[in-house]
Amino acid sequence: MPSAFEDLLIPRPEGLYCPPGEFYIDPMQPVARAMVTHGHADHARSGHGAVMASTQTLDIMAIRYGEDFAGERQEGTADPVEVNGVKVSFHPAGHVLGSCQIRLEHGGTRAVVSGDYSRVANPACAPFEPVPCDLFITEATFALPVFKHPKPSDEIAKLIASVRNFPDRPHLIGAYALGKAQRVIMLLREAGWDAPIYVHGALQRLCDYHIEQGVPLGDLRPATMDKAEAKGLREAIVISPPSAFASPWVQRFVDPVIGFASGWMQIRARARQRGVELPLVISDHVDWPDLTGTIRELNPTEFWITHGRDDALMRWAELEQRRARPLHLVGYEEEPE
Numbered sequence: 001m002p003s004a005f006e007d008l009l010i011p012r013p014e015g016l017y018c019p020p021g022e023f024y025i026d027p028m029q030p031v032a033r034a035m036v037t038h039g040h041a042d043h044a045r046s047g048h049g050a051v052m053a054s055t056q057t058l059d060i061m062a063i064r065y066g067e068d069f070a071g072e073r074q075e076g077t078a079d080p081v082e083v084n085g086v087k088v089s090f091h092p093a094g095h096v097l098g099s100c101q102i103r104l105e106h107g108g109t110r111a112v113v114s115g116d117y118s119r120v121a122n123p124a125c126a127p128f129e130p131v132p133c134d135l136f137i138t139e140a141t142f143a144l145p146v147f148k149h150p151k152p153s154d155e156i157a158k159l160i161a162s163v164r165n166f167p168d169r170p171h172l173i174g175a176y177a178l179g180k181a182q183r184v185i186m187l188l189r190e191a192g193w194d195a196p197i198y199v200h201g202a203l204q205r206l207c208d209y210h211i212e213q214g215v216p217l218g219d220l221r222p223a224t225m226d227k228a229e230a231k232g233l234r235e236a237i238v239i240s241p242p243s244a245f246a247s248p249w250v251q252r253f254v255d256p257v258i259g260f261a262s263g264w265m266q267i268r269a270r271a272r273q274r275g276v277e278l279p280l281v282i283s284d285h286v287d288w289p290d291l292t293g294t295i296r297e298l299n300p301t302e303f304w305i306t307h308g309r310d311d312a313l314m315r316w317a318e319l320e321q322r323r324a325r326p327l328h329l330v331g332y333e334e335e336p337e
């Protein structure tokens with residue numbers, strides 16, 4: 001079914017394209033002009049001619065790809081700027097530090113591209129701001145009625161209880177480098193965990209950047225101890241990217257408890273498959289109630305689904321008599337580093 005909104009946004013192989021503005025949003029391939037919602041690698045790629053994004057997302061891209069990640073940078077803010085006649089503004093998405101929804105306005109039509117987003121308070125980033133629109137573009141990572149994320153504080157309480165029960169076993173918690181790692185650390189701090197937290201070297205720069213941006217991560221120590229030092233630790237919590245569990249780095253820890261903080265940990269088979277003893281269901285994405293609740297709240301004329309599971313959401317839209325359309329954009333991952 002053709003949509004009246006295709007004059008403003010249209011899916012192309014490179015990504016979502018705005019014809020009047022002549023720019024892409026979160027393109028998967030290098031383009032002349034890109035607007036970027038957030039710093040996760042599948043949304044923020046290097047090599048574009050020009051990038052407009054929040055200051056924090058621009059900083060994060062520079063940390064990950066180097067200062068020359070794009071030909072030109074432009075800061076996107078809540079104050080709209082005109083790009084070829086399209087008003088463009090950026091509004092917090094509550095997903096990771098710097099993450100924004102991008103609002104476009106052209107010829108009286110308002111569209112919001114939410115990127116990835118979450119409605120649950122996250123001490124490591126600004127909260128999602130509902131932005132009224134005619135067209136809302138949503139992800140669908142956890143878009144099945146079975147996905148209902150537990151309270152993050154309850155998951156962190158499980159981690160702390162396990163550390164107290166097994167003080168001699170170091171607890172190695174897998175968490176993606178941008179967002180999840182810092183959120184787990186902040187949740188521990190909020191739960192009163194004041195002791196040093198050990199972090200894998202791959203997380204250091206992004207942790208430092210969060211601290212610079214006013215996210216008080218507390219006493220972090222590099223997880224570079226040798227085997228003897230590691231053995232002497234009691235009640236040690238070590239945060240690392242999940243990929244490090246397959247590297248020689250992990251061998252310095254004797255009899256560790258392997259944990260993993262991810263929305264996917266709600267699926268027990270996934271936890272088992274990854275050899276995870278302590279699954280922590282902590283997600284930076286909306287679950288089913290928050291996703292459908294957001295669409296009801298914004299009540300757009302139409303909503304489009306960028307990536308993830310769209311079949312249940314399409315069925316829900318039909319039952320609610322809402323206009324919806326799956327875009328089947330390829331190239332976005334389920335939960336990237």
Ligand SMILES: [Zn+2]
Pocket residue numbers: 038040043095116
């Ligand atoms: Zn993301």
Ligand SMILES: [Zn+2]
Pocket residue numbers: 040042043115116139332333334
């Ligand atoms: Zn994504």
